Amino acid sequence: MTGLEPSISDEAASPLQWHRVHPATPLVRMWVALVALALFTLREVDELVSGGYREILALAVSWTAWAVLVGVIAAILTGFYISWRCTGYAVDDERIHFKQGVVWRTERTAPLDKIETIDVRRPLAARLIGLSQLRIEVAGGKDSYLELGFLRLADANVLRDELLTVARLHDRRPGAVTTPEAGIAAEHSSIPVEDALYEPSAVAAQHVLTIPNSRLFAAALLSGEFVTSVGVVIGGVIAVVITGSFATLAGVAALLWGFGGGAVKRFTRNFGFVVTKSDQGLRIGRGLFDHTMQSVPTERIHAIEVRQTVLHRLCQWWQIRATIAGYGEEGDETMLVPVATSDEVLNFLAHFGARWTDEQTIALLVQGMAGDRHQAGDAFQAVPQRARLWDPLGWVRQGHWADDDQVWLRHGRLQRAVSVIELAHCQSASVVQGPLDRKRSLASVEFGLVSGPVSKALDHLDESVAVDLAERSVAEDRRFRQAATAVAGKSGQVL
Amino acid sequence: MSQVANRHDALDVVGAQWQAVSPRLVTLRRLSLSIVLVPAIVVLVIVLAVTQMWWPGLVAAALLVLWLLACVLIGRQVRAIRYARRDDDLVIRKGVLARRLVVIPYGRMQTVDVSVGPLERRFGLASLQFQTASASTNATLPGLVATEAQSVREELVRLGEKRMRRL
Incomplete structure (x- = not known):
């Protein structure tokens, strides 16, 4: 079941009100091709006139040359105009539609109630003329998104706010409720979708976190990519000195391009990193050239992981990654915080809801990030002593903590990490016991999350503890439905 | 479908009435293995007889x-496949050496497919495939009697629709 479906255009049944995108859209989409065309033309002209001054003059006064030029420009502009006329979007009660293309027409629709996150993206060319694009992620596979553009930045922001508001309301409808609490709230809030559209959007955003660019720069220097690049350069120099030939430099350049480029990207993509919070969730802005403003409703986050690379351990820096339906494994979007101090991490997570501000959770987080089994008052349930043989290094940190709504997994000795899984978003659970584990009555547990960067498994637990953890995810599902049924029973609805 | 006695077992779960899959799956798997291996052995023996070389x-x-x-292991392997339909979820167990237990709530199942291969059709068997939004726990339950597979599928889809929940 994917979120996106090819829509059957039966406009007679429900006439959609199509809105146009910004007229410069084809230009922004095609600018690379245009520049290529211009360069190509210039080169041809250049070759033509290499004869000298006379030919340039002849060309400049020749009617044909001007006619061709005007003709080509007119053709391009007409093409752009037609393409623009065929591009449009529409929003009805249930869905958002986006159509595009002249000869090969495509129309994508996305159900509003399946919207996960919305990014306002500004690729460099669009940014220069103040345009932006909406990327709407929908629950489903990797390709389930809808890219709508280009619009003026202000228009894009308004549309984004409207869509997020509607998506939230859909979330609260009985039958599509996210949590029992939300279901109960649905009884009392009876704002029709249409009214919500015209509500003043987004309450004043609250500042959460700014990451100084100097630190982003330092973090890029302390990245695996940069250290590898330095290694490559040193290796290259040594090779040249030993062999006395510069032949190896080509290989060095290629490697440098790959690794050094990775380090540079790390910096440019996260440049100007700012997080704010509104009633619609987190808003994350970043990017030196291509700018992105992500909107992530906190209840759409399935799991987070606070982790620390070995190199960042030198500076006590942490990063936070999130598993969110639609974003997938490796994208930059999954990086909620690229580099922060532990205080900033605590402050950031305090915006995730009430439970993240209570002392117990904060203590848990601190123990999850830096603690181990030998610390006094460690709240994590460590893996049994007999697991030591199978994991002599990580064994000290391996552990979990669980309540009715969340499971915390702590792991990693050198590369420390703690992940927090929201059981409300857990799709299934499994326990695996290999022959080695079985000898020592151990087992691994894995939580079924949508694809994402957060680690969701813990190895070498006591076998009965592993089964118990797996059952927790299901118990949450059972409780959720009992609560939902109770709500439905009270209001006389069938769920 | 016979019920398997619940002996003491670490990967057991509360409230599971374990059901075994059809023993015909053993024959099926042995057959599909033999289809490949037996001709290979025969060819090698012929080569041995003709060329008198030692390595074939x-x-x-x-x-x-x-x-x-493998024939012996297949027997154990198939006997290790069990499933249980609990009130809110489906539980599947598999594996002899590496054992695996998967719990999938009905409301999280996005699709339930019945698949029947050519050999399976001969044996009157079918497999059920479950998909959730999480790729890591997509499970297959082989060796169900075809009619049983259909009815289990319909039952699961019915239960799933009633409980379907947002991601």
């Missing part, structure tokens, strides 16, 4: 041992 005989012997071993 050695390979043939190794394959023969492998085949017999």
